Amino acid sequence: MKKSILLFSLLIISVASYASLEVKKVADNVYALVGETTQRSASNFGNNSTHGVIITNEGVVVIDSGASYLGAQExxxxxxxxxxxxxxIVINTGGQDHRWLGNDYFQKLGARIVASKKTQNDQKVRADYHLTRLGSLIGESLDGTNPVFADxxxxTQKNIEIGGVELELYHVGAAHTVGDIFIYMPSQSVMFAGDIVFNDRMLGIGPAKNTQSWIDVFEKMASFQPKHIVxxxxxxxxxxxxxxxxxxxxxFLKDKIINILENDGDMLEASKIDQxxxxxxxxxxxxxGKNAQWVFEQMEFDY
Ligand SMILES: [Zn+2]
Incomplete structure (x- = not known):
């Protein structure tokens, strides 16, 4: 009896353990794992993020390794x-926790971990910060997490060929984080945009704090005219x-802040912008409100 209860609970755990990620087919052999758009939590293992999966003849490419060891397992x-x-192959599209803190898990499975040089540096600089913050947000779901940097x-640019699939990786400037990249898969016209694109939830200005650069990076990503954006x-x-x-x-934010600055307005006014x-x-x-304040803070130096 006890044994069957144990087996049953194990089954529940293994089914639920990737339940916070919704699997969506994007194109043949290309999938997105769509995480919750809420905050990082114990039940989503910090994966409040979307990830990419490309299946090739030679093996799988995972885009972004998750926010924790257990998140990577998910x-x-x-x-x-x-x-x-x-x-x-695992590619880290940027320096935010859910893009790379699962690297250790996948490296142990034998995967190469690819990122821009700036992202690798961002990983080194902010690893402790991420671990502390995640500790308070996801608690025991952070167990076993060991920061491993891209190797x-x-x-600025790298091409990867694996199992007949070509991927083009571009770092053209800072967006949400300093080393963000986008990955274009020409054969299926799929763009893996990482934190350069936020859908469904409002973006956070992020640590790079350079709104114009993010706008420009988006523009370059968009110039590929991808059919699908992950x-x-x-x-x-x-x-x-x-x-x-x-x-x-x-x-929108940038234009509103310029307007406030041109009229000698202050940060309080920025926080009241009708969004x-x-x-x-x-x-x-x-x-x-926070986004408006961050953009104000960053742009007031230019005025
Ligand atoms: Zn993110």
């Missing part, structure tokens, strides 16, 4: 439900949805 289980091929880096947060979309949710919001046009993005209540 991603792995989602991949195993799709294929039994080994994970060969294969590039400055964002860093939220659901897979087309380019126009991604533009509305991310780039138009950044431009209701973007209320459909989740987290709006909590982050809209």
């Amino acid at each position: 991603i792995h289980q989602a991949v195993q439900a799709l294929t039994n091929k080994p994970i060969k 294969e880096v590039f400055d 964002p860093g947060h939220g659901r897979v979309s087309d380019l126009s949805t991604a533009t509305k949710n991310t780039q138009q919001y950044l431009k 209701s046009d973007f209320h459909f993005l989740s987290g709006y209540q909590d982050i809209a």
Whole structure:
């Protein structure tokens, strides 16, 4: 009796353990693992983020390794439900926790870990900060997490060929974090945009704090005219949805702040900007005012 209860609970754990990630097919052999758009929590292992999976003849490419060891395991289980091929390459699209703190897990499985040089440095600089913050947000779900930095880096551009699939990696400037990259898969016109694109939830200005650079990076990503965008947060979309949710919001904030600065306004005014046009993005209540203050803070030096 006890044994069957134990078996039953193990079964529940293994089913639930990747349940916070919704698996969505993007194109043939390309999937998105779409995490919750709420805050990091014990039940999502810090994976309040979207990840990419590409299955090739030679093995699997995972885009962004998750926020914790258990979060990486959750991603792995989602991949195993799709294929039994080994994970060969993990790409970190940026320096935020959920992009890379699962590296250790995948490196132990034999995967190469690729990122931009700036992201690798960002990982080194902010590892302790991430671990402390995650400790308070996800508690025991952080157990076993050991920060492992990307071991294969590039400055601005790198091509990867695996199992007949070509991937183009570009770092063209800071967006949400200093080393953000986008990954283009020409054969299927899929763009893995990482934190350059936020869908469904309101973006946070992030540590890079350079709104104009993020707008420009988005523009370069968009110039590929991808058919499908796998964002860093939220659901897979087309380019126009991604533009509305991310780039138009950044431009809106920038224009409003310029207006305040030109009229000698202050930060209090910035925090009162009417952002209701973007209320459909989740987290709006909590982050809209902060975003305006961050953009104000950063732009007032230029005036
Ligand atoms: Zn993120």
